[in-house]
Amino acid sequence: MRTRRADGLILIGGLLLAWQAVFMLYGDLVITPPLETSRYAAHLLAQAFFWPHLEATAKAFAAGLAIASIGGLSLGLALGFHRLSGEVFEPILTALYSIPKVTLYPVILLIFGLGMSAKIAFGTIHGIVPVIIFTMDAVRNTKPVYLKVGRLFHLSVPSMARTILIPAALPEIFTGLRVGFSLTLIGTLIGEMFASLQGLGFLLMRAIGLYDVKMIMAITLLLVVFASGVNTVLLAIDRRLHHRTV
Amino acid sequence: MDQHVVLKNVSRIYPGGPGRRPVQALAPLDLDLQKGEFFAVVGPSGCGKSTLLEVIAGLAPVSEGTVTFEGMPVEGRVPTGVGVVFQEDASFPWLTVEDNIAFGLRRASMDKREVSQRVEHAVAFMGLKAFARAYPAQLSGGMRQRVCIARTLVLQPRLILLDEPFGALDQQTRLLMGDELLRLWRATKATVLLITHALDEAAMLADRVGVMSSRPGRFIDIVATGWPRDRDSLIVARPEFGQITGHLWSLLREESIKALQGDR
Amino acid sequence: MRLRINLLRLAVIVAAVLLVELLVRVGTISRVMLIPPSEMVLALFRLLASGRMTRDIALTLRNVGIALTFAIVLGFAGGVAVHALPRLRSILDPLFASYYAVPIFVFYPLFIVISGMGSLPLIIMGFLSAVIAMVINTLNGLDRVPAVFRKTGRVLQMGRFETVCLIILPAAAAHIFTGLKLAVAYAFIGVIAAEFILSGGGIGYEISFTYFAFDNNTMYALILLILVLVTAINMGLYAWERRVQTRVGRR
Numbered sequence: 116m117r118t119r120r121a122d123g124l125i126l127i128g129g130l131l132l133a134w135q136a137v138f139m140l141y142g143d144l145v146i147t148p149p150l151e152t153s154r155y156a157a158h159l160l161a162q163a164f165f166w167p168h169l170e171a172t173a174k175a176f177a178a179g180l181a182i183a184s185i186g187g188l189s190l191g192l193a194l195g196f197h198r199l200s201g202e203v204f205e206p207i208l209t210a211l212y213s214i215p216k217v218t219l220y221p222v223i224l225l226i227f228g229l230g231m232s233a234k235i236a237f238g239t240i241h242g243i244v245p246v247i248i249f250t251m252d253a254v255r256n257t258k259p260v261y262l263k264v265g266r267l268f269h270l271s272v273p274s275m276a277r278t279i280l281i282p283a284a285l286p287e288i289f290t291g292l293r294v295g296f297s298l299t300l301i302g303t304l305i306g307e308m309f310a311s312l313q314g315l316g317f318l319l320m321r322a323i324g325l326y327d328v329k330m331i332m333a334i335t336l337l338l339v340v341f342a343s344g345v346n347t348v349l350l351a352i353d354r355r356l357h358h359r360t361v
Numbered sequence: 362m363d364q365h366v367v368l369k370n371v372s373r374i375y376p377g378g379p380g381r382r383p384v385q386a387l388a389p390l391d392l393d394l395q396k397g398e399f400f401a402v403v404g405p406s407g408c409g410k411s412t413l414l415e416v417i418a419g420l421a422p423v424s425e426g427t428v429t430f431e432g433m434p435v436e437g438r439v440p441t442g443v444g445v446v447f448q449e450d451a452s453f454p455w456l457t458v459e460d461n462i463a464f465g466l467r468r469a470s471m472d473k474r475e476v477s478q479r480v481e482h483a484v485a486f487m488g489l490k491a492f493a494r495a496y497p498a499q500l501s502g503g504m505r506q507r508v509c510i511a512r513t514l515v516l517q518p519r520l521i522l523l524d525e526p527f528g529a530l531d532q533q534t535r536l537l538m539g540d541e542l543l544r545l546w547r548a549t550k551a552t553v554l555l556i557t558h559a560l561d562e563a564a565m566l567a568d569r570v571g572v573m574s575s576r577p578g579r580f581i582d583i584v585a586t587g588w589p590r591d592r593d594s595l596i597v598a599r600p601e602f603g604q605i606t607g608h609l610w611s612l613l614r615e616e617s618i619k620a621l622q623g624d625r
Numbered sequence: 626m627r628l629r630i631n632l633l634r635l636a637v638i639v640a641a642v643l644l645v646e647l648l649v650r651v652g653t654i655s656r657v658m659l660i661p662p663s664e665m666v667l668a669l670f671r672l673l674a675s676g677r678m679t680r681d682i683a684l685t686l687r688n689v690g691i692a693l694t695f696a697i698v699l700g701f702a703g704g705v706a707v708h709a710l711p712r713l714r715s716i717l718d719p720l721f722a723s724y725y726a727v728p729i730f731v732f733y734p735l736f737i738v739i740s741g742m743g744s745l746p747l748i749i750m751g752f753l754s755a756v757i758a759m760v761i762n763t764l765n766g767l768d769r770v771p772a773v774f775r776k777t778g779r780v781l782q783m784g785r786f787e788t789v790c791l792i793i794l795p796a797a798a799a800h801i802f803t804g805l806k807l808a809v810a811y812a813f814i815g816v817i818a819a820e821f822i823l824s825g826g827g828i829g830y831e832i833s834f835t836y837f838a839f840d841n842n843t844m845y846a847l848i849l850l851i852l853v854l855v856t857a858i859n860m861g862l863y864a865w866e867r868r869v870q871t872r873v874g875r876r
Binding site for chain 1: 630633634637638657658659712715716717718719720722723725726727728730731732733734735738739810813814817818821822829832833836841844847848851852855856859860863
Binding site: 258260263266267269278279282283285 | 438443445451456
């Protein structure tokens with residue numbers, strides 16, 4: 116445990132050093148150093164103008180995440196239980212996963228117009244596919260012997276699903292949700308960069324346009340800290356769930 | 362002694378598919394299990410031993426013939442009073458040992474005190490007391506099988522079917538587990554059907570040993586061992602043990618060669 | 626069974642395309658939003674024939690190619706190096722775990738400033754997207770080489786280099802292949818997304834341009850082009866992988 120924490124500190128320390136080094140190499144027209152960025156970020160969080168943007172991003176992200184999770188779980192479970200559909204759709208889903216979704220962006224804009232719905236749509240299409248794929252695989256790869264045990268205990272189908280199949284599939288399903296979380300966030304942010312006059316993505320684009328390096332760095336810092344922080348927590352839960360797997 | 366399980370003219374054919382011919386796993390065979398006896402089935406690999414077990418348990422349908430348990434026909438579903446221990450590890454990794462064992466009882470909506478009583482008894486009986494709150498992932502293969510056996514035990518089955526439960530264990534552990542199984546058998550007074558590929562295991566544990574032919578499986582012979590009911594693994598030292606094992610092998614050798622040549 | 630599934634899949638795709646075609650032609654989906662798939666295909670042919678996009682297509686492919694080459698080589702080398710240094714690995718582990726959770730594109734402006742406009746930031750984005758997938762999968766593959774394989778090498782008196790080439794690489798091949806597939810996908814995503822957001826030419830940039838110019842026909846032709854390109858490449862890799870896997874006995 117101690118080495119794990121020490122390693123974590125070494126990593127963060129190393130990244131901060133590299134950051135500082137880039138600053139020293141390229142100067143403050145390109146990048147602001149760690150200390151200054153953190154101060155500015157803290158300052159931003161206290162500003163009145165900042166909060167509505169934060170809220171807009173949060174709302175869009177939450178909505179996208181909800182749709183991606185619930186929709187993804189339902190579809191994944193359905194495809195997992197119905198073998199034939201699962202087999203038919205799997206390569207289609209994998210293909211969808213590999214397409215640069217940014218190219219579908221204009222299509223989304225044309226369908227949803229500018230604004231909140233486009234952002235949510237974009238976040239959803241990024242996040243839903245991994246949830247479906249992981250959930251489907253989890254259900255399909257359930258050990259057949261578990262089903263036999265269920266029949267031995269005379270379980271009804273819904274009871275079997277609830278007490279055996281879903282707990283057995285949970286570790287993989289959770290991994291899908293974790294990946295879905297990160298991708299939905301990325302999708303929502305990219306969506307905001309073009310489809311909105313509100314939100315962190317928009318602020319970022321504006322800062323790029325105005326060449327406001329401090330703002331760019333501060334927002335980037337906030338996003339990176341949030342994304343990696345949540346991901347680390349979700350990963351820890353993910354590992355716990357998988358450790359119980361035989 | 363009444364007949365507990367009766368198979369008459371039972372055969373099972375696995376239907377083929379595109380590019381696969383149908384496979385006849387069981388030739389028409391007959392079997393009578395006496396109530397309270399310990400019956401072992403040996404046979405070459407692929408002879409249909411597991412299929413036989415699944416058919417008796419009601420987990421697989423028959424293509425022909427009838428299966429009866431306690432006078433009632435077995436078809437399509439598992440009758441109450443039947444417990445099965447599978448070859449693969451069937452313990453649920455997301456539940457503790459205790460919860461695993463209690464699983465079947467909780468579904469049957471039994472009185473809570475009765476549940477914990479039975480679970481406690483099973484845990485103690487199978488020597489799992491120190492691991493009651495542990496998860497299967499933390500246990501060895503042998504311990505996990507004990508959990509599976511305890512989970513079956515707790516339902517107080519009248520017929521216990523075991524499909525090569527000790528296949529993955531080393532010889533010494535197997536002998537010890539054999540002792541456990543005999544203890545279980547005597548305590549529950551159940552009828553036990555054990556599938557095994559180990560001739561010595563069958564010879565040591567069973568009252569009668571059914572020798573199956575290569576696929577499609579049928580019984581070539583049924584060998585009675587004549588052991589006393591209160592036996593344990595030390596009977597391997599007796600001369601009769603060697604004779605019985607030798608006899609089983611002489612019956613089985615030809616069939617095993619046939620199965621080996623037919624394989625893949 | 627395999628044939629039946631493939632036919633069914635084809636039927637599903639064809640049905641979906643026909644449905645969209647119908648909905649657009651009938652007017653349920655407005656032409657402002659979507660053009661009929663048949664017209665998309667026509668527009669694509671015309672576009673390719675006219676040669677208008679050849680330069681951009683070549684540019685994108687070139688950028689992806691460069692990004693991919695570096696990602697594969699450096700990713701593989703990096704994976705091997707990190708695998709050999711366990712302490713380094715446990716330090717970098719959280720980085721690998723969180724890498725794809727973080728929106729990398731936020732670093733675009735940084736790269737523009739450092740490397741200027743043009744192809745370089747695009748290639749860097751493609752490289753950064755792909756390289757970690759290669760590292761992670763190389764690590765996984767090397768992890769999964771059973772210890773008994775290495776012992777066999779020693780018993781057979783094989784040298785270090787020989788062992789790596791003849792035993793370890795083939796054993797790790799499956800995972801490394803997965804890394805390759807992911808690297809290809811991510812390199813495309815990285816480069817095209819960067820092209821879309823920045824400017825510097827390439828198909829991604831052209832899509833953005835045609836969108837703002839209300840040139841739906843060309844835009845959809847280009848989108849179709851990317852879809853077809855990426856899908857074809859991935860299907861090719863998938864088929865190759867299946868062949869290798871059947872030989873190794875994993876299917």
